[in-house]
Amino acid sequence: MHVVSANAGPGKVVAPSVLESHGSVRPLAAEDLESVAALFLTKFRRRRRHLLDRAIAETADYMREIYLDPAGQSGASNALVQVNRQGRLGGFLGVLKARYELNGAALNAAIIGPLMADAGTDDGSAGPQLLRALHQGEFDLQLTDSANRTSLAFARPMKYQLLPVHCLGWTCIFRPAAMAAAALHRKWPGLPRLALDPCARAFDALAKRRFELPVQASSSQRVHSEPITSAQFAERLPTLLSDYSLRPSWKDGELPRLLALAAEKRADGPLHFGGTYDETGKMLGCYAFYGQAGDIASLLQIQASGSHWRATLDGLIAAAWDMGCVGITGQPQSRFMPQLFGYKNLFFRYAGGTMVRSRIAEVTEAVRAGDIFIGGVMGDRWTRLSSDDFGR
Template sequence: MDLDSSNAGPQKITAPPVVDSQHGSVRPLTTEDLENVAALFLTKFRHRRHHRDRAIARTAQYMRELYLDGGESKALVQINPQGRLGGFMGVLKARYELNGTALNAAIIGPFMTDSNTDHGWAGPQLLRTLHQGEYDLYLTDSANRTSLAFARPMKYQLLPVHCLEWTCVFRPGAMAAAMLHRKWPGLPRLALDPCARAFDALAGRRSELPAQHSSSHRVHREPIDAAQFAERLPMLMSDYALRPSWKDGELPRLLALAAEKRADGPLHFGGICDDAGKMLGCYAFYGQAGGVANLLQIQGSGSHWGATLDALIAAAREMGCVGIVGQTQSRLMPQLFSHQRVFFRYAGGTMVRSRIAEVAEAVRSGDIFIGGLMGDRWTRLSSDDFGRV
């Protein structure tokens, strides 16, 4: 499509058609698919063996709420010629704007195929069917290397910086123990915690305080709630050319869904203000004492990214978290480099596809708000164990 400067609203998105071929068909997800899709998800991403029936039921219920309760399903399933589930692609509808022009976006979440029933056709079929929809851009922030192999030939642009995860360590021993316990919940804490405390005592009890970044204004940190965060975040991201367009209470509803995630503790909000009370930055993170905090979203204005990051780290430390992890983004990298005990690793591919030249150029130049709430890592599918009580 050609991009103009009008402010017309997005066109209605019709469901992708049912696509048939000799290798199977692709159609929108239905209620009848949920149990099989949930079972495939747990096999591919959780490797769960215990309490499997309960986990399938809970995963299916969450998928129903995530993909079906909003009306017409955007998620897709591939059915092989024998009538069995061959693959699944989770899709959430979103709205963006580029310099005032409304755009329809598809956020791609879990993308999986069943190796027992699929012979290499399900993945390409799902992507091709998705691309037949009336979306202006397609994005994901959690693609694994298999998904990258499917998507790159289909002209998805990779955002290398956003593919990384940063980790700031407060107490090395306690953080290692927390990560081991999360991976193997059966490990006894009585064996891990004393060793962690002893290591941290030898290492100097606590890591160095975070660097304090200079700012042209005196700033102070203050806690805020979800409603205040939803009010202020859009104002702070207004300098991105390609940014979300949340309307009619959409952002508060999204934050309420994000707050259901359980793996890393409750969702907390905070911000920094100048002496006049003007909000200069805000953040949202999951955290609890003794655990690893997980950043959902951080946004600063102008030269205040560093002070916003300092406030985030201070809030997590004061809560008793042993460290914090978060997705990297271009405007945050200089501030991350100035902190001690910050490490980076590859966490998942962030990619965008669009046939609109102006959108592709904004992506290439990094002038896009992506990740966090404009991705799928905020969903329970990204981390939660559906088999636990």
């Protein structure tokens, strides 16, 4: 959830449902998509005007896919727009619907994505108004794993609970100079690789001993990791979540469809899956990450059972290393933080606020106890809106 204000340029006039003193909130409709896409691109991608038209069309098509046409959804969109008193778009709140369960009881969850306000039409009320409308809706809990600092400032008074560990990001460096070059190339895609790569290779050759594979030979000689398919990952992940009281409840092929959408993300390379097995062939853990040779791998999801977190993390890092990635980044969970501390050349940073809100006391208590599965596929960082450069 990112709160921003931006001038979105010319916007379409949209008809509000019921006008209030500061405007009104209603579900996102197809006729809003181009205006919402322009607002998103102006702030989050800083797109130049001559490239904007193509980017707006691609962004609007993607927003239609995830907010208006998700498989199995009927009725109005869960995403919301705020319309000012003049009938113009004032703000947008991206919302993805999900199912959770708490000790067997079914819950409706709202996963919050981009939260935006147009500085040209908004008087400062759009963001709070959109969140209040969401809170008054059908959902038993609202959550986000990508809140920026502005979001944190006004969401906390609305009784959102912050999960500090999930707000961090971790980075394990394999080849420091090549990783710096990859980061520069992401920031400025026009930089020629020929100007960076030779220097990076020379430096990393000198630093090779310091930055060897940060994985033990094996946590157990009877445990091994190997690539798996998306279908195998989708089949196994829910069973590895059984020890969380508050966990997702995927039905009717929802998780395979979500993984197919996640695979559309382009910024970090293709999506890969792996599993950790014991000598009998039982899967002890699984992981999914984006990665390609010469670039920074990005963890989507990792989960393990019992005491097998270290072996599963070893498998993940070894897979990224063998692929030729220059490093790997991810979002931690409290359950494998102790294992992360055991790796060398691994650093932590603030990556985005993870917050949960619910009126149900039992949900609040589970969140306070850290007994919730959140982040990764139960967040919005898997969407193309989190990182992709539209229109190129």
